[in-house]
Amino acid sequence: MSRCLAERSIDHVVLERGEIANSWRTERWDSLRLLTPNWQSRLPGFSYEGDDPDGYRTVPEVVAFIDRYAQVISAPVRTRTRVVSLRREDNGYLVATDQGDWRCRTVVLATGACNIADVPAVAAAAPPSLAQLTPMHYRNPGQLPEGGVLVVGASATGTQIADEIHRSGRPVTLAVGQHIRAPRMYRGMDIEWWMDAAGVLDERYDQVDDIDRVRRVPSLQLTGSPSRTTLDLNALTGIGVRLVGRLVGIQSGKALFSGSLRNMCALSDLKMVRLLDTLDAWANANGIDHAVEPPQRFPPTKVEGTPLLALDLGGGEIKTIIWATGFRPDYSWLHVPAFDRKGRLRHDGGIVCSPGLYVLGLQFLRRRKSALIDGAGDDARDLSDHLVACLDGRVTVVPT
């Protein structure tokens, strides 16, 4: 956004509560790598120039990448400047920080979708003897007591953490709700290459059937390992991870799991086949069928005959619970009437229903790729155009 604003000669500052790439420096586990290949992190005027375009960045590499971009574009970043409140004032906004106040006509919220680990209320009923961690504070299996671990949530975070914890000798039970299965490699190419090339990632928010539903769909169950392997539920059961249904309650020290595991897996398998059908049809229509390997179909997710419905959390088998149940943004400092009844920011493709206020980096904000590093550029271009028009008085946003 800073680069796009500079291109449009808009004076601006970038406020950062810590150091550049702060959440990557402070809120990620040790083994995490970016889910998208190196070539795919294309920012306005900047892209990968190293010798491993198909690799996946480690967290320190992501930090270095963002750091370097800030330098290259001479972004006017004020580090160690925490915004404590933002409210409407006169014809603009008053931004209060721990380093003084700013007044401005427009504000772009680029704090991301993952500020708070979303832990379900049932966590409060877990026996106090258990260690409980969210991905914000999890770093590596060595942090955990010896013994069994219940990992709740089977999207990218839950599956990656379940995999390394189980391999560390702590038997993992994985509670599986809605999830989106995807192979890392398909017909010899990275799944992200396919989705990029076939235009899936460019699909716009105003072209989909039900944007509210699409924005709630969990992210792809992917991992960015150097071996480029697929980490799906079959890979996890293959190393001995036990699958159970969605965690639906904790009563009398017992975790209760939904009987819906089989359907959750069936839905996910069907969705994956639909995605692969789309990609195959695109390859065929664009004459690249012979440039890639033949179409593949993967075995359905294996679910044992009678998955466990209850697990005694006080019996000693489970020592730790990891809540990989998603994240949500923290808007506690945002004092603008722009929220729906569920506390979600109301916006139209990033244009918040408060004049001159914008948001970036949320799931399917303007395009399917909006939450990826690679999606920031197109969204920032669109929104900076709107922002300029707003400053010129050419567009009006009606507060609702």
Added chain:
Amino acid sequence: MSGSNAQVDNGVNVQALMDARAALSGAPEGAQFEWRAICTWKNGTHSHSTVKSFFGLGEEQRHKSTFSYDADHPEIFASEDLGATPVEFVLVALGSCLTAGIAAIAQRRGIQLRSVSATIEGAMDIQGILGIDSDVRNGFNGIKVTYDIDADASRSDIEALVAQSQKRSAVYDIITNPTNVTVEVA
């Protein structure tokens, strides 16, 4: 795949359902329903239940007529067998809920159904209800539903219908997830 298709008629008014959904997302209080049944003991294990009124859309509602059901146990339980067993009503509820969902979703997805039938089987070890073995639960060990569907759609589209119907089914949710139950004496 999206939108209702004019050539497809499964007898479901999808537009009315979509309109209701749109209206209730703006007025969640109207979405608060209460479903009711009245059960009266007759004799032995035989009872008679009726379903007539419910609450929803902010007011009392009434079925077009009063529906009634007899429940009993089979003769091998030394009963009169004057109706289906209560657990069979649970199977009926699951099958009819999933099947209604299949019709609605098929309509929405533009899939013409020609025939849909389901066999719903609930396996039970009655050592639980007889108190023979306290490690055996009273309820089903598991429920198996097998659909036989003839429709203008591929097998994977039909599987997707059945999967989506489970995702949206009230009875499927009631059976697969815990529910707090309060039973009082008035």
